[in-house]
Amino acid sequence: MSGSFVFALPKGRLGESLQKRLANTPLEPIVPVDNPRALTFATRHPNVTAVWLKGKDLVRYVSSGAATFGVVGSDVLVESDDDVLELDDLRFGICQLSLAAPTGITEAQLRQTSHLKLATKYVRATAAWLEREQLTAELVHIESSVEIAPKLGLAHAIVDLVQTGETLRANELTVLREIDTISARLVMNRAAFLTHRDALRPIAAIISDAARAMAK
Amino acid sequence: MATHKPHFPDLLFEPAQKLRRWEAALMQLFTDHQYRELRPSLVRRESASSYASTRGEVLCLDTDGAITALRSDFTLSLAELFIARFETPPTRVCYAGPIFRKPTSAWEAAERFEVGCEFTAHSSTNADADAELYALMAKVPDVLGLTDGTLQLAQAALARKPLDQEQITGPMRTQFVHALSVRALHRVAPSLSGSTAQSKLTEHARALLEDNIDASPYRDILDGEVRALRASAKLVSERISSKIAVRIDYASVEGLNFYTGPMFRLWAPHASGELLAGGRYDALYPALGRPWAAAGFCVRLSRLLELHEAHPELFSATTTTENGS
Numbered sequence: 044m045s046g047s048f049v050f051a052l053p054k055g056r057l058g059e060s061l062q063k064r065l066a067n068t069p070l071e072p073i074v075p076v077d078n079p080r081a082l083t084f085a086t087r088h089p090n091v092t093a094v095w096l097k098g099k100d101l102v103r104y105v106s107s108g109a110a111t112f113g114v115v116g117s118d119v120l121v122e123s124d125d126d127v128l129e130l131d132d133l134r135f136g137i138c139q140l141s142l143a144a145p146t147g148i149t150e151a152q153l154r155q156t157s158h159l160k161l162a163t164k165y166v167r168a169t170a171a172w173l174e175r176e177q178l179t180a181e182l183v184h185i186e187s188s189v190e191i192a193p194k195l196g197l198a199h200a201i202v203d204l205v206q207t208g209e210t211l212r213a214n215e216l217t218v219l220r221e222i223d224t225i226s227a228r229l230v231m232n233r234a235a236f237l238t239h240r241d242a243l244r245p246i247a248a249i250i251s252d253a254a255r256a257m258a259k
Numbered sequence: 260m261a262t263h264k265p266h267f268p269d270l271l272f273e274p275a276q277k278l279r280r281w282e283a284a285l286m287q288l289f290t291d292h293q294y295r296e297l298r299p300s301l302v303r304r305e306s307a308s309s310y311a312s313t314r315g316e317v318l319c320l321d322t323d324g325a326i327t328a329l330r331s332d333f334t335l336s337l338a339e340l341f342i343a344r345f346e347t348p349p350t351r352v353c354y355a356g357p358i359f360r361k362p363t364s365a366w367e368a369a370e371r372f373e374v375g376c377e378f379t380a381h382s383s384t385n386a387d388a389d390a391e392l393y394a395l396m397a398k399v400p401d402v403l404g405l406t407d408g409t410l411q412l413a414q415a416a417l418a419r420k421p422l423d424q425e426q427i428t429g430p431m432r433t434q435f436v437h438a439l440s441v442r443a444l445h446r447v448a449p450s451l452s453g454s455t456a457q458s459k460l461t462e463h464a465r466a467l468l469e470d471n472i473d474a475s476p477y478r479d480i481l482d483g484e485v486r487a488l489r490a491s492a493k494l495v496s497e498r499i500s501s502k503i504a505v506r507i508d509y510a511s512v513e514g515l516n517f518y519t520g521p522m523f524r525l526w527a528p529h530a531s532g533e534l535l536a537g538g539r540y541d542a543l544y545p546a547l548g549r550p551w552a553a554a555g556f557c558v559r560l561s562r563l564l565e566l567h568e569a570h571p572e573l574f575s576a577t578t579t580t581e582n583g584s
Contacts, residue, residue, distance in 0.1 A: 106364065108529045126532075132445040167498055228443075234530040236442075237506070238409045 048235070048246065050086060050093045051101045051113030057074070057136045057227055058095065061114050064135065070246070091246065102127055105232050112231040112243065114250065118204060120228060121168045127230040130247055133254035136227040140168055142220040143211050144194050144200035150219040153200055154178065159208045162192035163202040172202075172222045190214040266362060266369040274564050278372055280561055284402050285374040286580055294393055297352045299336035301326045311321055315361040317369055317399045327357035333557060335444065339377065348379035364531065369534035375537070377555030382394045383539065388554055389521055389539060390563060393491055396523065396556055397498035399535060403563060404575040408527040408534070409504045413511035415518045415538070416484045421463050421477040425456035435512050437490050439512045467510040491521060514538070523556070529570050534559055544558055 050070065052058050065071050069088045075081055083094045096104055098119040102131060104110035106125035118134055142161075144153060153159060159180040163169045166184050173180055181199045191212055192198040204225060205211060205218055230248050236243060270278060284384055286296065303316075303584040316328040330336050330526050333354050341349060359369055374394065378388045400408060418439060434450035447464040451457040466475035472485055489506055496505045503525070515520055520539035527534055537556020544551035567574055 050461075072322040107531045126364070127441070129443040129446070132443075182446060234526045234532070237411055237508070237526045238407070238528045240506075 048091045048111040048239075048243070049104075049109070050091050051096045051104055051110040051115075052093055053071070053089075053096050053115055053227075054095050054099055057114070057116055060136055061227065064240050065250070065259045066251050068253045070253070071248050075135075078193050088246070090092055090242070091111045097151075099123065101232065104229050108234055110232070111235045112229065112247065114216070114227050115230055116159060116225055116226045116229050118165060118166040118168065118223075120169075120230070121223075122165060126233060128236050129228050131229040131254075133227040133229055133251065135226070135254055135257070138204045138225050139183075139218075139224055140165060140202065141205040141218045141225040142172075142200060142222060143190075143205070143216040146217045148200070150217075156199055157188075159200075160174055161200055161202055161236050162189050162196040162198035164189060165202055167190040167205075169202045190216060193210050266367075267479055268368050268370065270564070274568065277567060278560055278564060281558075281563065282372070282374055282402060284510075286353060286355055288395070288398055288402055289374075289376045290463075292351070292391075294351040294353040295335065295342070295349070297354055298356060298403055299330065299333070299340045299354070301330050301356070303330065303336070303339075311363075317359040317361060326347060330356075331358055331360045332542070333358060333373060334377065334543070334555065337377060338547055342544075342547050342549060345542075348381065348549075348553075350378065350380055352377050352379075367531070372555050372560040372563075372564075373403060374560060375381050375557035377543070377553060379551050379553045381550070382552040384399055385520070385539070385541075385552055386552075388552075389491070390494060392537065392554055392556060393495050393523075394498055396525075396535065396537065397495050397500075399558060400411070400500050400503045400525065400572050403534075405500075405525075405527060405534070405573060406502045406571050406575050408502070409506055410495060410499060411506055411508045411511060411524045411526060411533075412488060412495065413508045413522040413524075413538075414484045415512070415522055417467060417472070417509055418512045418515055419480055420480055420484075421475075423478070424480065425454070425460060426452060427451070427456065427460070434534065435464075436512050436515055439467065439510055442468055442510060464510075470507075470509060472509045485519070492523070517543075520554075527566060527570075527571070527573055530562060530566050532562055534562055534566070549580060 052061060059064050062072060070091060071083045071087045072093045075084055084090060086093050094110060096114050101113050101115050102119055102123045102125045106127045116132065145191060153171060160179045160183055161169060162183040162185055164186055166182050169182055189201045189203045191214060192201055303472060315330040318326055318328050321327045355374040357370050357372050359567055378392060380388055418436065427435060432452060435447065438446035438450050444465060448461045450459060451460055463475045463477050466472055472478065492505055492507050499505060511522065518538040519541040519542050522538035524533040525535035535556055535558045539554040541552045543553055
């Protein structure tokens with residue numbers, strides 16, 4: 044790694060969205076044409092190297108100091124124990140953490156279910172919502188294809204991220220309640236922030252400005 | 260089949276030697292300054308499992324089947340020892356050894372080595388004790404051979420006093436403190452939703468996070484603390500290695516539930532956490548029934564070992580631990 048700071052970019056849709064925002068900025072990633080599957084690559088900034096990481100792992104890399112800073116969805120932060128600074132709400136990658144049930148089922152019916160089962164990847168956020176609502180439910184923790192859980196009898200309803208709602212509709216589910224708004228956050232390693240604050244503040248500002256410029 | 264236990268690490272050769280040398284050098288530093296060595300027992304037999312789970316203690320059964328908790332924290336173990344054995348504060352003590360605590364991070368070991376010191380006294384000696392600890396702490400980076408880092412100085416009252424004045428308690432206080440802790444200004448106003456002090460405390464948080472304490476609407480009630488903090492920074496800067504930056508951090512609120520006055524932490528690039536932490540915790544002994552004040556600091560040797568292994572360039576080749584001075 045040639046750069047002294049490591050920038051962790053999120054894989055997937057959020058990462059693609061971030062890449063567009065960073066185009067023509069000093070932090071624009073330079074993905075090698077001859078090796079597009081490389082996970083580490085340079086940026087236009089001489090002191091910053093970039094890596095692709097999945098959300099939960101990204102937080103762990105940043106928390107441990109292996110990566111200096113990164114961008115990750117706020118949903119990942121809620122579910123993580125790892126200590127990172129959350130310097131900015133970048134206000135893109137916005138979606139809703141929502142309660143959804145098979146079309147035709149109402150929230151009142153769910154509330155009256157004696158042994159309510161909710162399938163979700165977002166156990167902490169769901170548990171916090173249940174506590175606020177003074178509800179109890181069995182949380183079925185699954186990592187993927189949550190939308191099929193009600194149809195296969197694993198759970199009565201799901202709590203999942205909803206952006207357009209297309210996947211829900213395709214699986215005959217309807218949103219009953221929006222629990223939380225999720226967006227991209229700029230995270231940084233605590234030790235790096237404290238020891239290299241003067242160098243890192245302008246770099247953080249590049250990301251914040253790029254995110255806001257596209258939002259305008 | 261052998262089981263790999265990364266949370267109870269074995270130290271092989273160089274790290275083992277390094278640990279022994281650092282521990283010896285730091286204990287020598289403390290005893291040279293009239294700190295007397297104590298070793299609170301490694302086990303605590305009175306622990307109930309619910310108590311243990313709140314402190315993350317590691318439990319085991321002894322040969323009689325009784326539940327035993329391993330020492331999870333030196334400060335609390337010392338406090339229990341002092342309460343049981345001393346009529347008056349023992350003043351200066353130092354300690355070294357392992358603690359066992361369930362890790363909160365995946366890479367952190369359950370067994371961690373620490374060295375530290377504590378100054379217990381009647382409260383009238385606070386300022387002198389703080390100055391003495393700052394001076395002692397300033398020598399630690401040289402003893403360790405650390406060549407790059409930042410000493411973060413903070414004051415618990417900068418967050419606590421405004422919250423107390425506005426009578427912010429419970430989950431709202433917790434969320435406000437968490438927002439400051441992760442330096443998320445965007446989380447501050449939502450954390451105070453419904454409070455009449457929302458805009459004033461948000462302005463205060465902005466002043467803390469932007470290192471501009473003079474812009475705080477609570478500046479008047481914090482004058483004594485700000486002056487003391489600046490004086491401490493001057494004192495430490497004059498004494499600490501020039502390779503270690505000294506930085507006042509107004510927004511630091513980590514440990515707010517424990518520390519009552521000055522707080523300080525030593526950081527280095529690439530470290531997974533602070534390498535040294537300490538401050539004043541005057542509420543500890545009164546809570547245990549003794550009208551004593553206390554302050555101290557602890558060096559996290561396990562984190563230093565990890566940092567040394569991954570980034571040896573952050574340490575000088577020859578330190579006071581190697582040359583025997």
